[in-house]
Amino acid sequence: MKAQSSVQINKEWDIVGARQMGREKAKELGFGSVDQARIATAISELARNIYLYAQRGRIHVEVINDLNKKGLKIIAQDEGPGIADISKVMEDGYSTSGGLGAGLPGVKRLMDEFDILSDKEKGTTISAIKWVRS
């Protein structure tokens, strides 16, 4: 069973909306407060990346409810300029915007699974999954 909802990211305040949606879904799924905070923070990072680098995009939140495991999948999708060097952005401390450079590697550590696809013409899609601990 899969249920998906998504939020459009166009302005800075949309990040708050995306975060709220993720937190609600995480609560419904039965994540603890620490994991809820992790999910909300991961969405915040991904949404902010969209806002900063691609200007517009979408955050999808998908509930994974299989027989043996439950989880939440976040997909951040944009049609921005793409990431020139993926291995570089996954390094701690690398930033092109003067930030801390902890965003993407941080998201990877906050979540259980992490996948990144980037193309100069098609933009970037990042998906990350957090499993409910049973």
Added chain:
Amino acid sequence: MPETMRRIVIENSDEISKKWLEEVAKKKNEDYTSTISEELYESTNREFVNVIFASINKQQNLKVLTEFSDRLINLGWPLSYITDGLQTFRRVTIDFILNQSEKVDSDYLSRILNVVDDWVEPIIKQLVREYSGSWEHTVSLQRLALQELSAPLIPVMENITIMPLIGTIDTERAKLIMENLLDGVIKNNAEVVLIDITGVPVVDTMVAHHIIQAAEAVRLIGATCILVGIRPEIAQTIVNLGIDLSKFPTKSSLRKGFNTALKLTNRDIVSLSDDKDQDISNLLDSLK
């Protein structure tokens, strides 16, 4: 032609209103207005239809329209009530005129549609303008209220100042925090500033970055910044993100941070009541 139609409609206003009221009453149960009491709904409907007819009759009747929409806005009725109601009115009126006419061809039909549109259109425009105006007003007021709440600075005692942060921190607010913090430190001659983030729901790299910058700036002007109110889940996400907050002291609660601030300014909290109790027990002991 429009005049004859106007006459037909005005003369038969009772019948049209009746039909309209029936149609609108049917709508009540299926949507938004189902929570509104029966009497209020009916009386508002009646008033609404009177407003519509008054507007058709006299063309310009802004005051009545404005009063009506003001009341609806105050009661918090949705805009869709008005647009649906006028849509229904358009349909009912057109039906009615068509039933009254003997000969109907496409030319006649389009003229009827035009005339009725000319009546309904200005009402919709005016009411929508009132509604959106009131929303814009509310939004701008709330933005102002939010800005006032953004970054308050409380000088709790000499040399110690607290900045409680509640809610989401965006770029604009982060700027305000920095400015207020530095202004406040100078103005209150503060040695220690406590930034309390108990009420900040999410600390991501951007928020952390702004806090680090603010703390660094405070250090540059010779004061110490202590970050307090770090909830356990926030502590874990900060560690996961790999953010280095080791450059300035952090504490879990405002109380602990305040104690540290007192120590930094060479002060301590002394309980007076305990001393008194001690004195009394000493007195009692001496009486024995």
